[in-house]
Amino acid sequence: TFAEAFEDLRGLDNLIQELNVEEKQLLVVLADEIGKVKGTEKEAFLRGVENSFLLSWIELMEAHSPVLAEVSSRRMPRMREDFRQKVSERQEKVVQLILRKLKDEILDNITYNRLKNPVTYRDIGHQVRKQRLLWSVRQLIREFWDDGLSRLMPCWLASPESVAAVFPMEKAFFDLVIFDEASQCYVERALPVMLRGKNCVIAGDDKQLPPFDMYNVKVEDSEAAFVEDEMAIEVESALDLARNIFAECKLMWHYRSQEEELINFSNHAFYDGRLNIIPPARAFPEFIPPIEFLRVEGFWKQNRNFEEAQHVVELVETLIQRKDQPSIGIVTFNYFQKELIRDLMDQRLQALSNEKNEALLALLTNAIERKEDEEYMGIFVKNIENVQGDERDIIIFSVGYAHNEKGKLVSNFGLLSQKGGENRLNVAITRARKKVYVACSFDPETLSVEGAKYPGPILFKRYLQYAQAISMDRKDAANRILAQLGEGDDEVEDGGLKLRIRREIDLADRIAHGLEAIGLSIKRNVGDTNYKVDLAVLDREGNYILGIECEGKNFFNGRSSKEREVYRTNLLEGRGWKVHRVWARNYFMNPNACIQEIEALVKAV
Incomplete structure (x- = not known):
């Protein structure tokens, strides 16, 4: 409309007023050159101009912040590998550190009699070794918890009912209480255990089994009228209660199933297609x-x-x-x-x-x-x-x-x-x-x-x-069933989401076209779950000999640098993938060099 065109013209006029002398002269030259270009070549010319501006902008930003250039330099793979190694070493050393601290705490509190014999844990040892008149666990805890038992046995594994029966009802009795499979634990059985901890972690899956006890009749009569907090009667499990009160952290990577088909139905029917699984890097000679x-x-x-x-x-x-x-x-x-x-x-x-x-x-x-x-x-x-x-x-x-x-x-x-x-x-x-x-x-x-x-x-x-x-092997029928489960999957052909993702992975498309031009067989978006390998190079037998990660939807699917650079890379390598990453900056600065680098990697396999 005229009003929209007028606003655009006014915006252009304001932009021109803010340009310096050199920028105005550049516009005059560009206007003359655009006038000389005919037909379909005009669009290609404008893309070239835009690309020149973007490259200049990249150079300007990297000059201002040199660290940006390092991200896509040859130094980056070494930094990534060093990061992975340090994370692995840290995991090992944390275990050693915990064991060392526990051992030191035990040894630092030992006292000796005049004959240099240790006496600190002697009474505990006597009670657990004797054959008659055995004490219950509850009595041992009551008598010896502060006198060394808590140092000898800092971690306990028990059901909520056992914790309530064995350990004293004291606030902050434990430093940390962890509930696993919390969807199966009734709220009334979990609360007494929560009160015994300074901190509490509640882990579970609300899409798995709820609390179930066919021999237990829950009170749901008029006594509920005396419950002040209505939430207590609206939720059944400890997990439901926690989800209504505290922030939650969802774990999105699925590790058990080695084939995507084993988890795809559950992923679509129960988890809205959010689960990620690494596809295997091989093809079977027969179905x-x-x-x-x-x-x-x-x-x-x-x-x-x-x-x-x-x-x-x-x-x-x-x-x-x-x-x-x-x-x-x-x-x-x-x-x-x-x-x-x-x-x-x-x-x-x-x-x-x-x-x-x-x-x-x-x-x-x-x-x-x-x-x-x-x-x-x-x-x-x-x-x-x-x-x-x-x-x-x-x-x-x-x-x-x-x-x-x-x-x-x-x-x-x-x-x-x-x-x-x-x-x-x-x-x-x-x-x-x-x-x-x-x-x-x-x-x-x-x-x-x-x-x-x-x-x-x-x-x-x-x-x-x-x-x-x-x-x-009716993949189309299987995909239709998954699509009917109510989740807008990327692979549904009639969904608009697929077009949106295609726009997001424009870099992957450009690289794929470049690799196909030199005769390589390429498959895009390998995988059926939320995470996909952007590009895969196939050999004659259909095996994926090289995976290619690009900066796009799949790359930024990871919520942290540790997930993207360490855990996901470890999972890919564990499933047989050899992965090469292409940074957008490197490709747009020199696309031919990126294609040649990938070609050399394929030949080296």
């Missing part, structure tokens, strides 16, 4: 799905599915004979299916013993009794309510539900269909490090969940559909 959907011809009878349970036991027998010997967990969706699989496992052990198949019997026994670093990592068989905190290389789901003798698909989801049931599903589907098998006796499309009151059954059906799509 090996991280989630495998196993269609079983099973039937529902007496609240169990024998055919499916038998199939699971046979699968376990196959897996334990693999050379890599993966750890295995089995998750069922009801109690009776869990008991059936346990019975069949015991029967198989007995059968192998009767058959004198010593080799297979030893493999199965070792797989069941397996330990890693003193932690039990053997085969477990649990229902969906009891798997939080567990993880295995391979998780096998036995869905169990199937058509009964009358041909009706039975789907009594139990706790999964209740309020918060979707959190139980989230816990179960995130237990695997390397692979998931889903043994199911029906087509997911036939599962009716229209009458579900809560999201659990609906998300369960969608997960089965997602697992089937991944198993069949």
Whole structure:
């Protein structure tokens, strides 16, 4: 409109009035040159002029603040590596320092009798070594806490109920109280423990299991009218209470799953696509799905599915004979299916013993009794309510539900269909490090969940559909399911967000075009989660031989320099990546040199 044009003209006039003599002369020269340029060349000419201004501005800023030039100099990689090394050394030395301080505190408080024998901790030693008339832990704490027990045992691991029962109800009794899995702790059980600490850290995930105690009846009658603070009756867990009062820090990096497909459903359904995972830097010569959907011809009878349970036991027998010997967990969706699989496992052990198949019997026994670093990592068989905190290389789901003798698909989801049931599903589907098998006796499309009151059954059906799509290498179908979960993912083709990201990674696009021009095969935005490797150079087999980080959305995804320069780099290298970073300043100052440097790195691989 005329009004808008008038404002632009007035702004231009004010700008010209502020220019010095040399700047005005430059504008006259540019106006003459622009008049000589014809057609489409005018746009390229204007971009060149803009680029010249930007380069001059870079030089001016670096002259004023020389440290800016160092950020993108050859010195920067050495500084980054030095930073990583110092962080690693600090982590090791902090452990040594803590142990040294604890030891010094113990030794500094030792007193001796006239015979030079230590007497400070003698009474404590006597009580813990005697065989009769043993003191309770509570009595030991009451008698000896200030007389050395707190120095000998400064850290205690206990449930909230044990802390309330054993330790005195004294304010600031502990320097620090830490709650783990706080979503499962009732507020009334957490508060007495919080009051015993000077400081408190409350860690948990509100998308995982809530407090649950089928034998506990919570008071929710007229006594609530006497509670002055209404928040106390609006929240159930210690985590909910803390989130309503204190600032929270979200952990956005997912470490367990080695394949993105294992976490993608949970990431979209429960975490709004915010979780980051490093994609693997390799390609398989043939399709090996991280989630495998196993269609079983099973039937529902007496609240169990024998055919499916038998199939699971046979699968376990196959897996334990693999050379890599993966750890295995089995998750069922009801109690009776869990008991059936346990019975069949015991029967198989007995059968192998009767058959004198010593080799297979030893493999199965070792797989069941397996330990890693003193932690039990053997085969477990649990229902969906009891798997939080567990993880295995391979998780096998036995869905169990199937058509009964009358041909009706039975789907009594139990706790999964209740309020918060979707959190139980989230816990179960995130237990695997390397692979998931889903043994199911029906087509997911036939599962009716229209009458579900809560999201659990609906998300369960969608997960089965997602697992089937991944198993069949139907990536488009899997992406559609993820898009339907309500999160605007970058990979959704009809979303406007993808265009916005393309504008943000203009530098990556320019580098990609330059590398493709010299014959390299390039893939953009490698990864399915929030973090993506900007560019990857592929070899003939499709392996990523070099990852390229650019200054853009993905680079600044890290919230701190330590996350970007240390932790993320360590994760990338741990997944097999060799990463090269291109600074925007270096590229725009000399794009050819950047392309040649990358080409040399590729040839050196």
